[in-house]
Amino acid sequence: MAISTADAKRRVVLPAARPGDVFDIQSQGEGRLLLGSLPRGHRRRSSAAANDLGLLEGYDPGAMILPDTNVLIYAFTDRSPFLEWARCTIAAAVSEDGAAVNAVSLAKICVGARLRRRSR
Numbered sequence: 723m724a725i726s727t728a729d730a731k732r733r734v735v736l737p738a739a740r741p742g743d744v745f746d747i748q749s750q751g752e753g754r755l756l757l758g759s760l761p762r763g764h765r766r767r768s769s770a771a772a773n774d775l776g777l778l779e780g781y782d783p784g785a786m787i788l789p790d791t792n793v794l795i796y797a798f799t800d801r802s803p804f805l806e807w808a809r810c811t812i813a814a815a816v817s818e819d820g821a822a823v824n825a826v827s828l829a830k831i832c833v834g835a836r837l838r839r840r841s842r
Contacts, residue, residue: 786820791827798831
């Protein structure tokens with residue numbers, strides 16, 4: 723079994739990989755990942771294009787992720803037990819599919835920040 727260490731940019735060197743190789747990465751739970759090589763020329767499909775029921779018909783490349791309000795709250799609450807996970811989730815959404823915040827989520831976050839300032 724080969725062991726690789728992620729660098730500061732969360733990159734891992736795969737000894738058998740060549741530049742341009744594309745891989746499918748699936749979480750197996752408990753820190754385990756399944757890595758599968760995809761055929762050359764395979765285009766990366768956005769994570770928004772698949773769900774538990776299968777692929778969506780007519781995937782729209784202009785689609786983006788709208789994170790749940792709780793994910794946003796966790797990402798901006800320093801003492802949250804989900805702080806790192808929430809920040810990584812948002813970063814992945816922004817860098818892969820694009821992300822947006824709906825008006826309701828933004829209002830909830832603003833009200834929460836205002837209430838925290840009052841309680842100090």
